[in-house]
Amino acid sequence: MNSHTILGIMQTDIMESLLTAQQQRLMDTLLDNLDGMIYRCLYDDSWTMIYVSKGCEMLTGYPPFSLLLNKETSYERITHPDDREMARGIIAEAVSKHERFELEYRIIRADGEVLWVAERGSGVFDDGGQPVALEGIIQDISRRKQIEQALFSTEQKYRSMFDNSTLGMFQTTESGTYLNANPALAKLYGYASAAELISDLNNISTQLYVSENRRSEFTEAIRSYGRVQNFESEVYQHDGKAIWISENAHAVYDTLGNILYYEGTVEDITERKNHERQIRQLAVTDNLTGLLNRHAFSGKLASLIAEADKMQRKIAIAFIDLDHFKLINDTLGHRAGDKLLEKVAQRLIQSTRPTDEIVRFGGDEFVMLYPGLRSVDDAEPLLARVMETISQPIEINDYVFNMTCSVGVSIYPDHAQDIDTLLSCADSALYSAKNAGKNKAQMFSGTLAQQLGERNEIEYGLGHALQREELMLYYQPKINMQHGNISALEALIRWQHPERGLIPPDQFIPVAEETGHIFAIGEWVLQTACQKIKSMQKEWGYLVPVAVNVSPIQFLRGNLVETVQRVLRQQRVPPHLLTLEVTENARFKDEAMFTRTLEQLKHLGVCIAIDDFGIGYSNMAYLKNYPIDELKIDKAFVQDLEQSVTNGNILLALVNLGKSLHKSVTAEGIETEYQHQFLLHSGCDVGQGYYYSRPLSEQALAEFMRKQKPKFDHLQRVAG
Ligand SMILES: Nc1nc2c(ncn2[C@@H]2O[C@H](COP(=O)(O)OP(=O)(O)OP(=O)(O)O)[C@@H](O)[C@H]2O)c(=O)[nH]1
Structure with a gap:
């Protein structure tokens, strides 16, 4: 009751x-x-x-x-x-x-x-x-x-926070209408009051989010994880302007676990997003030219590939590298180089279609992306145009430059389907265009790939060749033509490749020069040749001079003088027993450096020979000035001696020139008795060639010594 x-x-x-x-x-x-x-x-x-x-x-x-x-x-x-x-x-x-x-x-x-x-x-x-x-x-x-009082004051407190917060706050239904919003949220979304927001914004999914699926991603995330954190979205303000927001929200459940509503906070991150976009933009823009930089390349090509797949079209990827650009920097300075790059960039922009993309890949390299091609042939006029554009005279600081460029081209999807391979195909083609004399466009091809594959194999193998002791020196005697004695040995490098067998130097030295392996290889040659001098002295009682070939690259960039000095000291070899054979071409470009290095080497006491004499440098005035001991006449003049009167005349002239300059003259490539006799009577000092001996391996040399018991010139030389 x-x-x-x-x-x-x-x-x-x-x-x-x-x-x-x-x-x-x-x-x-x-x-x-x-x-x-x-x-x-x-x-x-x-x-x-x-x-x-x-x-x-x-x-x-x-x-x-x-x-x-x-x-x-x-x-x-x-x-x-x-x-x-x-x-x-x-x-x-x-x-x-x-x-x-x-x-x-x-x-x-x-x-x-x-x-x-x-x-x-x-x-x-x-x-x-x-x-x-x-x-x-x-x-x-x-x-x-x-209790009521306590609740009231708590409510008051939170209400005050809600009303005065600078963070937007909301409660919304699952279906996307507002139950509650604070003034900050109203302001953020461009409404005069929270009440206006609540009554106006009644479909969050379509009215608020710019992206169609964003609201469902939001609700999905809350359903899966109970909350969303730093959920960043682009949203429309009341007046239609788009801003960026970050939401943190969670679901509020009833006692049965049903979602009552979502509540959370909203922060305006538009400024940060703009900042990020600017940074992103900067990150993909080349400072100097304003073109896209290499970081943008993959993204651009990926979207062009997606488009090409849809439209069943091809894309040409043209890798462009200016020819001899370094010269501009070296002669007129970096500023002028920069100006030239800017002008080239402007030219490229003018020469492209609106759909093409241009990327400054680095230095003087640009990549053009030509989409929408129906066939590989469609690339040709585009490439011709870009080369033509670059070759127009460019005026900088009152100088006029006639630039050329080399271009390597690959085609999507013909040559490769993925970005990296497409780029490396274009790069390979460019490499080939440069090697073929520059100022040309080279399309990638299977043959090219094979050649490059072989080159890469050589490059890879060279990395291990020294440690694996696959390199060896062969020795070819140089014969004193007057006495028939051995005056010296020329050390000739060979590579005993594990799969490809014996590889001659012309197949791997250019790769070693490009990759920089030449420095280690060059030093190894010096060490081994000097060891040979010592071992010959020990075994045969003779001091035999040995000549080694020095790459122009060693001459120009390496610390050749220090290396030679160190090796001679380490091996305790008298310097005059070592001859460095330098090809005539080594004299290119940096004349001053060449002269300085020659003089320093000469100062060490080593002998200097000019190799392949007669086929390289046309101005022979340098012979007078350089500290050269020996001229080695190229075998091209010896080989056809029997048939070519001209060759005979040139040979005589070259021998006479050497003799008049008081140089020792060596003729290379002597293969016949006739050639031997001709050169002997022309006054040539030393002969080298199959007529006397092929290049000999260590064992063959030992055998040669044992059987032929040759005489050596050295005693005269040492004594002299
Ligand atoms: N002025 C300027 N020079 C640059 C810039 N970036 C790289 N370089 C120089 O550009 C040159 C590019 O090297 P290479 O392409 O090997 O030089 P190259 O003379 O064109 O050689 P080839 O391509 O074989 O004809 C290097 O000397 C770099 O130092 C730059 O932003 N401004």
Whole structure:
């Protein structure tokens, strides 16, 4: 039985008289054990109590008797002064309508404590319908009030944070409408107020996100992981302008685990995104020319490939490298070089179709991407145009340059399907164009690939050749033509390749020169040749001079002088027993460096021979000035001697020239008795060729020594 029922009973006067003593006791027990105070009071100014339950004391601090008939105090006085009017007003209104009343107010307990109470009750009316009394129950609600107060202040606190936050905050339904938004979010999305945002933005998926699927990605992520973090999206503001935002959000669930709503924060990251875009842009732009740089290459080609696949078209990848560009830098300086590169870039832009892409790959290298080709032949006019464009005179600092370029071309999808291979095919073709004399465009081909494959194999093998002891020296005697003695040996390098067999130097030395392996190989040759001098001295009792070939690259870039000095010292070989054979071509370009190096070598005491004399440099004036000991006439003049009178004349002239300059003259490639006799009678000092001996391996040389017991010139030379 609840208190309402009890009140109902109380309101019925008749019932009172009908109550048996037993029922009365039961009633008292119930009333006295109820939380709060059951009362009946007169409807007067003091709320004069005519009945109060025992709960009176607990609630007010006054025992029931002190309140009954206002003996010590009245309920009007117990009611908090500030709430009296309000309480009386609510009760009066309900009573006037014969309705139940319910109200909350404060009382002042006997000990002075202020207590919140809730009162429910109704009026008691006389037969004329006039209110004579009130009946009801008053209960302590201070605990509930405290909780409410705490909740309220918490709510206030969070509401304040929500309203004043500079971060946008929201609650949205799963389906994409706003339940709540704070002013910062409204501002961020360009609305005058949160209310306007909530009413206007009712389909987040289509109205907010720029990308069609972004909202479903958002909801999917929350469903999978319970939250999204730093979820970056491009969104439309109210006026249609796009901005970038970052969202952190999670789902709020009910007790059954159903999603109630999403809530989260939004940050405007447009500035950061713009910044990032600028940085990205800078990262793919070449500073000097404003063209795309090599970092942009793969991305560009990838998107052109996707397009080409759709349209069933081909792409030409043209790798362009200016010819002799270094000369501009070296002669006019880097600034002028830069200007030239800028002009070339402008020319390239002018010469391309809007669909073409130009990338400055680095230095003086550019890559053109020509999409939309129907056949490989379509590339030809484009390449011709680009070469023509570059070859137009370029004026810089009052100088006019006639630049040329070499171009290597690969075609997608004919030569390769992937970006790296396409590029390396174009690069290989470029390499071949350069090697073939520059100023040409070379299309990649299978044959080219094979040649390059072989070259790469050589390059790869060269990396290990020294450690694996695959290099060896052969020795070819040089014969003193007057006495027939051996005057020296020329050391000739060979490579015993594990799969390809014996490889002659012309097949791998150019690769070694390009790759820089030449420096290690060159030093090894020097070391081995000097060891040979020592071992021949030990085994045969002779000091035999040995000549080694020195690459022009060693001459121009290496520390040749230091190396030679070190090797001679290490091997304890007298310098005059070592001859360095330098090809005539080694004199190219850096004349001053060449002269300096020759002089330093000469200063060490080694002999210098000019190899392949007669076929290289046309101005022979240098012979006068350089510290050269020996001229080696190229075998081209010796080989056809029997048939060619001209060759004979040239040979005589070359020998005479050498003799008149007091150089030792050696003729190479002597193969016949006739050639030997001719040169002997022309006054040539030394002969070399198959007529005397082929180049000999270590073993063959030992055998040669054992069987032929040749004589040596050395004693004269040493003594002399
Ligand atoms: N001025 C200038 N020079 C550069 C720049 N980047 C690289 N280089 C130089 O460009 C030259 C390019 O080298 P190469 O292509 O081997 O020189 P090259 O003389 O054109 O040689 P070939 O291509 O064989 O004809 C090097 O000397 C680099 O130092 C640049 O931004 N400005």
